[in-house]
Amino acid sequence: MKVTAIRILKDNYVWALIDEEKKTALIIDPGEAQPVIDFLQQHHLHLLAILVTHHHWDHTNGIEAIKRQFPVPVYGPANENITGLTHPLSETESITIEGFPASIAILDIPGHTSGHIAYYLQGKLFCGDTLFAAGCGRLFEGTATEMKDSLQKIMSLPDETEIYCAHEYTVNNLRFAQLVEKDNAAITERIKQVNELRHQNKPSLPSTLKEEKETNPFLRCELATVKSSVEKHAGEKFDNSVEVFKALRKWKDSF
Numbered sequence: 001m002k003v004t005a006i007r008i009l010k011d012n013y014v015w016a017l018i019d020e021e022k023k024t025a026l027i028i029d030p031g032e033a034q035p036v037i038d039f040l041q042q043h044h045l046h047l048l049a050i051l052v053t054h055h056h057w058d059h060t061n062g063i064e065a066i067k068r069q070f071p072v073p074v075y076g077p078a079n080e081n082i083t084g085l086t087h088p089l090s091e092t093e094s095i096t097i098e099g100f101p102a103s104i105a106i107l108d109i110p111g112h113t114s115g116h117i118a119y120y121l122q123g124k125l126f127c128g129d130t131l132f133a134a135g136c137g138r139l140f141e142g143t144a145t146e147m148k149d150s151l152q153k154i155m156s157l158p159d160e161t162e163i164y165c166a167h168e169y170t171v172n173n174l175r176f177a178q179l180v181e182k183d184n185a186a187i188t189e190r191i192k193q194v195n196e197l198r199h200q201n202k203p204s205l206p207s208t209l210k211e212e213k214e215t216n217p218f219l220r221c222e223l224a225t226v227k228s229s230v231e232k233h234a235g236e237k238f239d240n241s242v243e244v245f246k247a248l249r250k251w252k253d254s255f
């Protein structure tokens with residue numbers, strides 16, 4: 001299976017999961033239709049299904065127009081209202097799509113939205129707007145506790161897991177990460193790598209969970225260095241890592 005990014009809107013990625021032998025594909029989070037349709041036609045791919053992580057328009061707006069051309073099933077979170085959804089999903093389910101070689105596990109990861117799900121297959125995680133490279137999604141519907149639990153759930157996957165998130169936010173996220181942890185050499189190193197990729201106009205993704213654990217401040221709230229940095233910025237002391245996480249998210253919101 002090959003994974004390719006289709007760029008849409010300002011900085012969204014629609015991920016295409018491609019079986020090159022069979023010339024079939026799944027797509028994830030089509031916030032726009034035409035670039036996806038063009039991609040499928042250019043590469044002579046037969047679309048098998050659309051997968052959606054959450055209800056935001058920049059992940060769903062293309063569904064209807066794509067379905068008019070390719071009448072495929074649409075999988076997405078059971079707990080969100082998404083026009084065109086045919087197969088509501090939650091964590092207890094895993095899906096097999098006829099014609100596609102791998103079965104796909106579902107993770108419930110609320111926080112950015114209340115029903116947000118992720119898709120996990122063959123060591124790859126498609127996590128929408130929950131975990132970003134060096135960052136995490138804003139808390140639009142969920143609580144800090146929910147988001148932190150969701151990130152914790154992701155952290156229990158193997159370190160080599162490839163992280164495919166839905167936005168190219170990495171440069172900005174790393175700038176913030178460095179502000180939080182100015183002595184973290186892994187962040188400095190990652191900034192170099194990501195700048196290189198971006199200068200070549202390549203996606204900074206996927207990352208690995210290991211890289212995220214080393215450089216993503218939102219996965220590092222338990223560390224004394226991160227805690228004290230957040231406390232210093234907020235001007236108050238925190239009792240636990242959820243409070244640190246909450247204040248860190250607030251700090252990033254105004255960054």
Ligand code: ZN
Pocket residue numbers: 054056112129
């Ligand atoms: Zn979103």
Ligand code: FE
Pocket residue numbers: 056058059129166167
């Ligand atoms: Fe988004």
